[in-house]
Amino acid sequence: MITADHLTKRYGAHTAVDDVSFTCEPGTVTGFLGPNGAGKSTTMRMICGLTAPSAGSATVAGVPFRRLDNPGRRIGVLLDASAQHGGRTGREVLSLSAMTMGVPRSRVSAVLDLVGLDGKAARKRVRQYSLGMRQRLGLAHALLGEPGILILDEPANGLDPEGIFWMRGLLRDFADRGGTVLLSSHLLREVDAVADRLVMIGGGRIVAQGDKAELLAGGGTLVRAVDPAALVTALDRAGLSHTRTQDGALLVSAEPGAIGWAAAENNVVLLELRPADGGGLEQMFLSLTAAPAAAGDAVKEGAR
Structure with a gap:
């Protein structure tokens, strides 16, 4: 090990x-x-x-x-x-x-x-x-x-x-x-x-980890909000696991509807809510590591 x-x-x-x-x-x-x-x-x-x-x-x-x-x-x-x-x-x-x-x-x-x-x-x-x-x-x-x-x-x-x-x-x-x-x-x-x-x-930080089949299944949902910190709080309260992509969005292991309800219940205004592109490992790699993270901006929410 x-x-x-x-x-x-x-x-x-x-x-x-x-x-x-x-x-x-x-x-x-x-x-x-x-x-x-x-x-x-x-x-x-x-x-x-x-x-x-x-x-x-x-x-x-x-x-x-x-x-x-x-x-x-x-x-x-x-x-x-x-x-x-x-x-x-x-x-x-x-x-x-x-x-x-x-x-x-x-x-x-x-x-x-x-x-x-x-x-x-x-x-x-x-x-x-x-x-x-x-x-x-x-x-x-x-x-x-x-x-x-x-x-x-x-x-x-x-x-x-x-x-x-x-x-x-x-x-x-x-x-x-x-x-x-x-x-x-x-x-x-x-x-x-x-x-x-x-x-x-x-950028030196873990952006995703886990069983390959689970990570690639469905691709998850991409979401952005006017207040990113409030969105993180809403997702945590709803028990929805998430990781931050290098371009600032959150990749959430849930359907868009569940994310929308979590945001609405916490008065979070969303800017984007859509299924992540299901392009397999290559697409997931690019979506998570495509753009350099600003200093101190990368977060490992959901990384185990």
């Missing part, structure tokens, strides 16, 4: 990640989505103990990453496929890590075969690898210690369509056998095809 608990990271006056909380359960693939600069990589680095949070905490398998004994046997990490020694062969990279983790040498050959780096490719220097080959080697490294948890940042970057299809099957099989996967990717269709849960981040 992976748990992020109110993670925040500030660089001077800039807040890169703001009060981010979510959980990744065993047996699931969680898609971690957001535009460039949204805070995905910083969040993943905090979970992996590479960046110290300004506030909040994160645990992997119940403890902070830095307190894990031999972490490579518990969690496999791929954050940057280029962070490999270019002068070593693919087999040498994995063999050194196997020695460090106490993994049998036979495991090196097993993961090389699993990721499709045959004998000839394994003997090449990493500097001669294509980006796709580096991604495969990075994934082999993440799997080397037979961990129960994977954290992967853009693992499909550089893979051809066949490679992307292969990776999707590998991650799905890993989760189906009880593993936990946190997957960041810009390839929305691939995330849609493999993820069970979604966490969307924009």
Whole structure:
């Protein structure tokens, strides 16, 4: 299990990640989505103990990453496929890590075969690898210690369509056998095809999260009001869950009629009330992250 608990990271006056909380359960693939600069990589680095949070905490398998004994046997990490020694062969990279983790040498050959780096490719220097080959080697490294948890940042970057299809099957099989996967990717269709849960981040804050089927079902209703704060109060009183989109509207998990009654009972004047466009994951992603949020303007109402 992976748990992020109110993670925040500030660089001077800039807040890169703001009060981010979510959980990744065993047996699931969680898609971690957001535009460039949204805070995905910083969040993943905090979970992996590479960046110290300004506030909040994160645990992997119940403890902070830095307190894990031999972490490579518990969690496999791929954050940057280029962070490999270019002068070593693919087999040498994995063999050194196997020695460090106490993994049998036979495991090196097993993961090389699993990721499709045959004998000839394994003997090449990493500097001669294509980006796709580096991604495969990075994934082999993440799997080397037979961990129960994977954290992967853009693992499909550089893979051809066949490679992307292969990776999707590998991650799905890993989760189906009880593993936990946190997957960041810009390839929305691939995330849609493999993820069970979604966490969307924009402007450093969570804008939506939950079961993928529930988030995509019906698309919800978009609503705006003359007094946004009064609208939030009205929806809360009615027990209607909602999230604020990056352009200032509220996306509500309810029919327009229920929202209209809640607004009327609280004397809230509405400016817009319409079904959200049902364009699947891509449409939901664009509607929630389309426009930059003004400083201090993003709110996580309804994010769990």
